[in-house]
Amino acid sequence: xxxxxxxxxxxxxxxxxxxxxxxxxxxxxxxxxxxxxxxxxxxxxxxxxxxxxxxxxxxxxxxxxxxxxxxxxxxxxxxxxxxxxxxxxxxxxxxxxxxxxxxxxxxxxxxxxxxxxxxxxxxxxxxxxxxxxxxxxxxxxxxxxxxxxxxxxxxxxxxxxxxxxxxxxxxxxxxxxxxxxxxxxxxxxxxxxxxxxxxxxxxxxxxxxxxxxxxxxxxxxxxxxxxxxxxxxxxxxxxxxxxxxxxxxxxxxxxxxxxxxxxxxxxxxxxxxxxxxxxxxxxxxxxxxxxxxxxxxxxxxxxxxxxxxxxxxxxxxxxxxxxxxxxxxxxxxxxxxxxxxxxxxxxxxxxxxxxxxxxxxxxxxxxxxxxxxxxxxxxxxxxxxxxxxxxxxxxxxxxxxxxxxxxxxxxxxxxxxxxxxxxxxxxxxxxxxxxxxxxxxxxxxxxxxxxxxxxxxxxxxxxxxxxxxxxxxxxxxxxxxxxxxxxxxxxxxxxxxxxxxxxxxxxxxxxxxxxxxxxxxxxxxxxxxxxxxxxxxxxxxxxxxxxxxxxxxxxxxxxxxxxxxxxxxxxxxxxxxxxxxxxxxxxxxxxxxxxxxxxxxxxxxxxxxxxxxxxxxxxxxxxxxxxxxxxxxxxxxxxxxxxxxxxxxxxxxxx
Numbered sequence: 151x152x153x154x155x156x157x158x159x160x161x162x163x164x165x166x167x168x169x170x171x172x173x174x175x176x177x178x179x180x181x182x183x184x185x186x187x188x189x190x191x192x193x194x195x196x197x198x199x200x201x202x203x204x205x206x207x208x209x210x211x212x213x214x215x216x217x218x219x220x221x222x223x224x225x226x227x228x229x230x231x232x233x234x235x236x237x238x239x240x241x242x243x244x245x246x247x248x249x250x251x252x253x254x255x256x257x258x259x260x261x262x263x264x265x266x267x268x269x270x271x272x273x274x275x276x277x278x279x280x281x282x283x284x285x286x287x288x289x290x291x292x293x294x295x296x297x298x299x300x301x302x303x304x305x306x307x308x309x310x311x312x313x314x315x316x317x318x319x320x321x322x323x324x325x326x327x328x329x330x331x332x333x334x335x336x337x338x339x340x341x342x343x344x345x346x347x348x349x350x351x352x353x354x355x356x357x358x359x360x361x362x363x364x365x366x367x368x369x370x371x372x373x374x375x376x377x378x379x380x381x382x383x384x385x386x387x388x389x390x391x392x393x394x395x396x397x398x399x400x401x402x403x404x405x406x407x408x409x410x411x412x413x414x415x416x417x418x419x420x421x422x423x424x425x426x427x428x429x430x431x432x433x434x435x436x437x438x439x440x441x442x443x444x445x446x447x448x449x450x451x452x453x454x455x456x457x458x459x460x461x462x463x464x465x466x467x468x469x470x471x472x473x474x475x476x477x478x479x480x481x482x483x484x485x486x487x488x489x490x491x492x493x494x495x496x497x498x499x500x501x502x503x504x505x506x507x508x509x510x511x512x513x514x515x516x517x518x519x520x521x522x523x524x525x526x527x528x529x530x531x532x533x534x535x536x537x538x539x540x541x542x543x544x545x546x547x548x549x550x551x552x553x554x555x556x557x558x559x560x561x562x563x564x565x566x567x568x569x570x571x572x573x574x575x576x577x578x579x580x581x582x583x584x585x586x587x588x589x590x591x592x593x594x595x596x597x598x599x600x601x602x603x604x605x606x607x608x609x610x611x612x613x614x615x616x617x618x619x620x621x622x623x624x625x626x627x628x629x630x631x632x633x634x635x636x637x638x639x640x641x642x643x644x645x646x647x648x649x650x651x652x653x654x655x656x657x658x659x660x661x662x663x664x665x666x667x668x669x670x671x672x673x674x675x676x677x678x679x680x681x682x683x684x685x686x687x688x689x690x691x692x693x694x695x696x697x698x699x700x701x702x703x704x705x706x707x708x709x710x711x712x713x714x715x716x717x718x719x720x721x722x723x724x725x726x727x728x729x730x731x732x733x734x735x736x737x738x739x740x741x742x743x744x745x746x747x748x749x750x751x752x753x754x755x756x757x758x759x760x761x762x763x764x765x766x767x768x769x770x771x772x773x774x775x776x777x778x779x780x781x782x783x784x785x786x787x788x789x790x791x792x793x794x795x796x797x798x799x800x801x802x803x804x805x
Contacts, residue, residue, distance in 0.1 A: 273439030276305035284421035286435025295322035307421035314354035339370035361391035361414035460781025474506035508571030533559030601637030610642035630681030645684035651722035662722020671708035717742025723780035741777035
């Protein structure tokens with residue numbers, strides 16, 4: 151039975167009784183009749199998709215949390231965490247208040263609530279009514295009342311409607327009158343249905359015929375009867391609903407099954423009922439809001455360990471794609487170059503973990519100086535940020551001899567997870583570096599809350615300054631710990647777990663931080679605010695992580711969070727600022743490693759607005775299921791990177 155979100159069967163039965171003889175006689179006859187002998191009513195729901203993580207690759211994709219693609223559900227993201235030797239003192243960092251003690255090892259996440267579900271794009275309420283003749287009426291009904299469809303997000307427009315669901319829809323429409331007051335006539339019709347179905351409970355599950363619908367509509371909307379039978383239909387003479395049929399036909403609410411027949415005993419489909427109810431209310435059909443974007447394949451069947459990042463210098467038509475194995479390849483005109491732009495595979499440790507070549511960032515003055523930066527894990531497992539320069543004689547090639555080490559993040563062989571690994575130049579021209587907290591289970595060394603370590607932080611350095619002789623970069627004087635008191639001079643923010651992807655837009659920074667066992671989160675904060683604490687491992691999202699009564703004062707709360715039923719690893723993205731899809735300008739795109747969805751929201755007035763899940767509206771091939779990263783080209787257009795393919799977020803053909 152199709153379920154409404156506002157009324158349940160018990161609510162309908164509770165309506166005050168007022169009996170209309172004609173309705174009672176017809177419904178009583180229907181309820182005492184033999185089971186429906188209707189044409190094929192269709193099936194509710196759609197064929198189920200494979201469970202997240204069901205992939206053909208025997209190794210399975212590694213996620214931003216070190217999770218194997220086949221490991222999903224609560225705790226799957228930290229399945230690899232146990233690989234780190236939690237009892238080793240190697241995790242203690244100089245200046246760590248924990249002093250290497252096994253503190254917090256028994257901490258258990260305690261989610262206090264479930265995040266609210268993300269609504270679908272409002273252009274279409276149901277994926278299975280797209281292109282249906284009654285789609286506009288179905289959408290109008292959805293906008294007037296709460297209707298969840300027949301299951302799996304569908305409406306099943308061609309399935310016969312049950313009496314109970316028709317009653318529920320009427321109940322939800324009681325206040326849809328021109329003056330906003332309740333329509334007592336709808337209550338009367340509901341009472342008629344209740345009176346009959348009390349005597350025969352199976353009546354609620356019976357399918358509604360066209361004649362029954364005519365009688366109910368006349369009662370519910372107090373339609374004046376026609377002066378005399380119009381004799382427009384040749385199959386209703388003597389039918390108990392003859393007068394009601396003539397009335398609804400004269401009002402343009404029901405038109406019959408052909409020019410001369412009404413087919414009073416034919417079952418009414420859900421879409422036909424939606425159309426009739428909206429016509430009875432005097433409301434027009436709703437034109438579905440066009441879906442503005444789609445996924446368009448750029449390059450597929452990639453090799454090289456999987457895609458991890460895609461960038462381009464401002465104004466450049468080329469795409470620079472980092473592959474986890476250690477190469478950067480150029481895509482031009484939809485074709486990937488045979489020769490890498492940069493090949494450091496002999497320096498990169500790319501094993502079954504989060505290690506590899508993870509990100510690149512072009513210097514803001516790249517066109518003049520050819521400088522760019524990469525983040526990778528070296529053969530010892532340590533994080534490395536290294537500067538390179540393009541070959542002045544061939545800008546399609548980097549000069550491998552120009553390598554200049556910038557900063558090292560000691561990790562070692564036992565800590566393969568939570569690399570972070572993203573690089574971005576901020577609007578201030580500084581280089582920002584996202585670093586994970588090393589992957590210790592429950593963050594027992596408390597790296598997340600320790601700004602004296604590089605772990606679990608966002609670093610900010612000046613790569614144009616000469617440094618003080620101890621490092622090949624400068625410390626911006628407005629860094630919160632620039633003097634080394636209270637934290638490392640490079641640290642800009644802390645309290646992060648695995649900030650796999652972050653980005654800037656205008657005056658804000660957006661950080662997708664991968665959760666532990668219960669929460670994934672996206673945080674938005676002022677880009678110019680240093681010293682912010684994002685809460686890990688005191689909190690996982692908004693859930694208190696260590697004990698009860700956690701004090702959230704002074705912490706950055708997530709803008710968006712979701713539970714492990716929705717995925718196992720958030721993939722932070724970008725705010726769209728391109729020109730190809732003007733309807734999406736200002737919307738932040740993000741995804742999940744295994745969730746199979748892409749979502750967007752706008753950040754306005756310090757809060758999330760227009761938060762949409764595009765799973766129903768945008769077709770996503772199975773080969774695009776596992777999201778690894780987002781990319782942005784030199785013109786502000788966005789890309790979704792899956793393990794072996796690059797997809798452009800392109801204008802929809804119908805928009």
